[in-house]
Amino acid sequence: MSSVKAYIIKDLEVPPDLEMKNQYVFKRQRILSYNIKSLKIKEHLDVDEKLILIRPCDAIALEYIDKVMLEEPADPQYKILREQGIFAVVNCLKSCDGGFCLSTGGSLLNNGLGDLELTPLKDKEYFVEVLTEKGHNYIQKLGLKEAPKGLGEKVDKMKKDALGNPEQEIIVIPTPEQIRNIPMEEWEKIASGCLGCGFCNYSCPTCTCYAESHVKKDTNNFSKVRVWDACVLESFNLMAGGHTLMPNRSRRFRRRYSHKFENIPEQYGVLGCVGCGRCYKLCPAHFDIKKILSYLAKKGAEVKLPVTASQ
Amino acid sequence: MLTVFGVGEAPFAFSSIAGKKFQSTIRKAGTVTEALHKLKVGSKIGIRGPFGKPFPLDELKNANSIIIVAGGIGLPPLRSLIQYIFANDFPNQIILYGARTPADLLFKKKFEKWKKNPKTEMLVTVDNGDANWKGNVGVVTTLFDKIKVPENAKVVTVGPAIMMKFVVKKCLELGVKPEDIIVSLENRMTCGYGKCGNCAYGKYLVCKDGPVFTYEQIKDIQGIF
Numbered sequence A: 001m002s003s004v005k006a007y008i009i010k011d012l013e014v015p016p017d018l019e020m021k022n023q024y025v026f027k028r029q030r031i032l033s034y035n036i037k038s039l040k041i042k043e044h045l046d047v048d049e050k051l052i053l054i055r056p057c058d059a060i061a062l063e064y065i066d067k068v069m070l071e072e073p074a075d076p077q078y079k080i081l082r083e084q085g086i087f088a089v090v091n092c093l094k095s096c097d098g099g100f101c102l103s104t105g106g107s108l109l110n111n112g113l114g115d116l117e118l119t120p121l122k123d124k125e126y127f128v129e130v131l132t133e134k135g136h137n138y139i140q141k142l143g144l145k146e147a148p149k150g151l152g153e154k155v156d157k158m159k160k161d162a163l164g165n166p167e168q169e170i171i172v173i174p175t176p177e178q179i180r181n182i183p184m185e186e187w188e189k190i191a192s193g194c195l196g197c198g199f200c201n202y203s204c205p206t207c208t209c210y211a212e213s214h215v216k217k218d219t220n221n222f223s224k225v226r227v228w229d230a231c232v233l234e235s236f237n238l239m240a241g242g243h244t245l246m247p248n249r250s251r252r253f254r255r256r257y258s259h260k261f262e263n264i265p266e267q268y269g270v271l272g273c274v275g276c277g278r279c280y281k282l283c284p285a286h287f288d289i290k291k292i293l294s295y296l297a298k299k300g301a302e303v304k305l306p307v308t309a310s311q
Numbered sequence B: 001m002l003t004v005f006g007v008g009e010a011p012f013a014f015s016s017i018a019g020k021k022f023q024s025t026i027r028k029a030g031t032v033t034e035a036l037h038k039l040k041v042g043s044k045i046g047i048r049g050p051f052g053k054p055f056p057l058d059e060l061k062n063a064n065s066i067i068i069v070a071g072g073i074g075l076p077p078l079r080s081l082i083q084y085i086f087a088n089d090f091p092n093q094i095i096l097y098g099a100r101t102p103a104d105l106l107f108k109k110k111f112e113k114w115k116k117n118p119k120t121e122m123l124v125t126v127d128n129g130d131a132n133w134k135g136n137v138g139v140v141t142t143l144f145d146k147i148k149v150p151e152n153a154k155v156v157t158v159g160p161a162i163m164m165k166f167v168v169k170k171c172l173e174l175g176v177k178p179e180d181i182i183v184s185l186e187n188r189m190t191c192g193y194g195k196c197g198n199c200a201y202g203k204y205l206v207c208k209d210g211p212v213f214t215y216e217q218i219k220d221i222q223g224i225f
């Protein structure tokens, strides 16, 4: 539903990279609380209606997260947040540093996803187009000012200009076969220097893995809490007695790539990467995903090994 | 998944047929398992599940014969299968069980009963015997040399990763087809229903797609096999 009416919204700021996903896949979230004496359990499903500002790449990532988290049995907390949250997709009028969304099938502009579409006008001020009923109701509640006549055309022109001149380098994304073709020695080479710190996971809009613990509030009251986990961490699937199925850093490094570029495409028919470039921007060791992907595509096409899947 | 309130949650298998009641057999390995061991009779715990794919009972029922290979703490989940097999009309079974030492053998009291079943052959071995041990000594795969592997047998194996690796190798050498080798994988688990990602193994989530897999399904994953 594209609306005829458009609005102006002010005083909004798009969250910084590391806070983006935290708006809907929380760094730390209480799942339930309980009292060990009474054994009364309270599930935390209370979510307030709130405006969530994301980028076009995040909107595409959300479609993938939905596939995982809403598949029955759905994740209750995530499901409610998706129902209650007003997702506003903020168009990019020029390419961000390090982004390669065009290479992953995305665009600088929103492609009909979310409840509202925002286009930046000036600092903290946006042109608002309503995409869903939920978005419409929210705008009504805020009582926003309608956009002046003629601004719509101006915004259309800004969008057209952005599409016409995205100033973004196009890279080759490796196919699942190419990823599979990369031998382990090659991954060892590629991953050398990785700190295994997890920033690439934390900043990634498609990474949703989490760990849980039972946190003590006082003698009798505890909460089951989940926090962001990261598949590059040594602890990620460490079991009792120090057993793990991913015993070294290069294997874990490979896991991150094979999940996004081999497993997710084959299972869900979409790429597990939306080309946001954040894992490059936030990596303390400066691993450039664009360079790595180009290299993997090249190597994967060269080496023809017996086909083996990656762990 | 069992929760000890105030401590945490961990995944366990049933070691009996699960109806209104069920049994789990738990090895002390860390925080949650230690807390479970300290519980008194009548204590309340939390339970979520069951999750994942069970043993393929129909396929096993229609098999020519079944070989069950258990290593150490791998016997409890197989005991639920053995109970089911005994309670229903299943083909002949060979049970091979290995543990580190005689003291590590679980369900010792049940062995005589199992061996009495006319459709069952059972062999037990330990890696290291002790003064009183008169039985077989050697890793569980050595028991394969003491049996005649029936044609078209289906093998079900549960145990430590390294043990399953050698069981699979042995079975393949003996001509068992990859799709007839059934393994149960262990991985870290948090949610149990395909959300947290902790149990990822290749393209699979062990909690949801497993823990029971045929070797055919997982043989191409460069992991433990």
Ligand SMILES: Cc1cc2nc3c(=O)[nH]c(=O)nc-3n(C[C@H](O)[C@H](O)[C@H](O)COP(=O)(O)OP(=O)(O)OC[C@H]3O[C@@H](n4cnc5c(N)ncnc54)[C@H](O)[C@@H]3O)c2cc1C
Binding pocket: A238, A239, A240, A241, B008, B009, B010, B011, B012, B013, B014, B024, B025, B026, B027, B028, B029, B030, B031, B032, B033, B034, B073, B076, B077, B185, B186, B187, B188, B189, B190, B211
């Ligand atoms: C499908 C499945 C079935 C299992 N069945 C049994 C059984 O019948 N009997 C038995 O004694 N053990 C079983 N285990 C192993 C058991 O889950 C671990 O021993 C237990 O999780 C250790 O938890 P802990 O808190 O005592 O150890 P800690 O090392 O303190 O564990 C801390 C965390 O790691 C996780 N973790 C540690 N080891 C494992 C592991 N091996 N597998 C999965 N998660 C782990 C725990 O969930 C917990 O969150 C099974 C594991 C799986 C995956």
Ligand code: SF4
Binding pocket: A193, A194, A195, A196, A197, A198, A199, A200, A201, A232, A279, A282, A283, A284, A285, A286, A287
């Ligand atoms: S952010 Fe960089 S250094 Fe840290 S785990 Fe990811 S690739 Fe390795």
Ligand code: SF4
Binding pocket: A200, A203, A204, A205, A206, A260, A272, A273, A274, A275, A276, A277, A278, A279, A280, A289
């Ligand atoms: S892998 Fe890197 S570039 Fe791709 S979506 Fe994740 S953070 Fe963005």
Ligand code: FES
Binding pocket: B188, B189, B190, B191, B192, B193, B194, B195, B196, B197, B198, B199, B200, B205, B206, B207, B208
């Ligand atoms: S245990 Fe959470 S995905 Fe398998």
